[in-house]
Amino acid sequence: MTPAPPRLVSRTVEIPDPGALLDRLPDTDSFVWLRDGEGLVGWGRAAQCDAAGEDRFLDASDWWRGVVAAADVADEVRVPGSGLVCFGGFGFSGDPGDSVLAVPRVVVGRRHGVAWLTTTAPEGESAALPDLVTAYDLPAAPVGLTTAQGALSDEEWTAAVADAVARIGAGDLEKVVLARDVVATAAAPVDVRWPLRRLARDYRRCWTFHVDGWFGATPEMLVRRERGLVTSRVLAGTIRRTGDDEHDLALAATLARSSKDLEEHEYAVRSVADALAPYCDSMNLPDAPFVLHLPNVMHLATDVAAVVHDTGAGANALELAAALHPSAAVGGTPTKAAVRLISEVEGMDRGRYAAPVGWMDGSGDGEYGIALRSAHLDGATVRLFAGCGIVADSDPSAELAESEAKLVPVRDALRGE
Ligand SMILES: C=C(O[C@@H]1C=C(C(=O)O)C=C[C@H]1O)C(=O)O
Known part of the structure; x- marks a missing residue:
């Protein structure tokens, strides 16, 4: 049972440039959705x-x-993003599926250089007037970090991948995304603003997010709805970067021609297009993927675009995310068989990893990314997650190396300068 909706009073005013949005965040209960300096931060x-x-x-x-x-x-x-907004973080699977949709008391946003402040309170309560002038002390770096294996050891995880490859070979399914976790423990509680700043600085093409202790910088946009235009960035097919630009370009060309990666990518694009079709018209599917270059990895990427039926009453961003989740990029194909295999062999609860995270406004516009390159912070403990698409010719040790590369963003973000 969801609670009865409260009556909220919400006011949005334009404000002078507030500077870096992350610098405005107090250290408790923050909400973050940022890309390349723009987006929303909130608290309360x-x-x-x-x-x-x-x-x-x-x-x-x-x-x-x-x-x-x-x-x-x-x-x-x-x-989009001004007026009343909520932030959402959702469980990957329906069991238990612990999820939240929260309306911050304060939101500071920036879009195309225009900045605003929204304050919201239940009717009858006075709205919090935030202090946007005081600069907070810089968050401190995590201290005394140690890292330990998560639910499965490396050997157990590669055995699970080998098992999945055998099941695919036997024709049980075509693709499954298997993930693993790693647990980092600090000597004192970690201030989430530290890794958030690092992620926003180093992964500018990704969406840096934080809701309820789940944070990260995802390169994958499950769905954006903006005045009726729906877009989705589908990723699947990955190569690790070497640090040598020339070599990386050659690798990018290999990725763009690799039949294993193109096949895996095709599954993912098809699952997104099929899921959006009932809600949208005029879908545009590019013929071939492009290569998205990130500091740690390169991905095959496709941007799908479509127009939602009936902008006013049509599906909102969250309903579209519900229709898309879990896409083949994080579940597999066919979805049901893949999700079943994940719960059988992964040996852990994904929590909100690889599930929709983002925000939505009063018109139903919003952005839900897939919570990848992410972790869950609880006091001094940070649980990091990464997964890989497994297909018929996947090599378990190469997949382990790929998962390590996908852990790099959060691992690096937790380090001191
Ligand atoms: C599952 C993850 O990434 C997904 C899997 C990919 C792949 O297998 O090539 C690529 C991008 C994401 O869709 C992750 O980062 O944890």
Whole structure:
């Protein structure tokens, strides 16, 4: 049961350039969605819906529709992300599926150079007036970090990959994405603003996020809905970078021609296109993927675009995310068989790793990324996750190396300068 929607009062005003948005964040209960200096940061909770189970997305979306219908909103900026907004983080699987949709008390946003401040409070309570002038002390670096294996040892995980390859060979399924976790422990509680700053600085083409202790910098946009235009960035097919630019370019060319990677990519694009089709018209699917260069890896990437049926009453960003999750990029093909195999062989609960994370506004516009290159912070413990698409000719030790490369962003972000 989701809670009855509260009546919220929300005010948005344009503000002078607030500088780096991450510098405005206090150290408690923050929400972050940033790419290349733009996006939203927030803190405090004016309202919250906890959801779980198979219906977690649609329960949360119904709650949000109720909140929006009851709210008193004045928004002088009127762009996607201004006015009333919620942040959401969702469980990967429906069991237990622990998820949240929360409305921050304060949001500071920037889009195309225009900045705004939104304050929201339950009716009858006065809104928090934030202090955007005081610079906070710089967050301290994590101290005394040690790293340990997660649910499976390296040997156990490569054995699970080999098992999955055999199942694919036997015709049980075509592709499955298997993930592993690694646990880092610091000597004192970690201030999430430290890794967030590093990720936002080093991974500018990714979306740096934080909701409820789940943070990371994802390169994969599950769905963006902006005034009725729907886009999705599909990734699948990966090569590690070597640090030698010339060699990396040659590797990128190999990636663009690799039949294993192209096949894996094709599954992922098809799953996104099929899932969006019932909600959208005029879909544009590029003929061939491009190579996305990130500091740690390169991916085959395809940007899918479409127009949502009936902008006003049509599916909102969260409902589209619900239709898309789990895509072949993080589940596999066919989805049901892949998700079953994941729960059989991974030996861990993914929590919110590889699930939708992002924000949505009162018009249903928003962005939900896939929570990859991510971790869960709980006090002094950080649990990092990474996974790989396994197909018929996957080599378990190469997949282990690929998962290590995908752990690099968060690992590096936790290091001191
Ligand atoms: C599962 C992850 O990444 C996904 C798997 C990829 C692959 O197997 O090539 C590439 C990008 C993502 O879709 C991860 O980063 O943990």
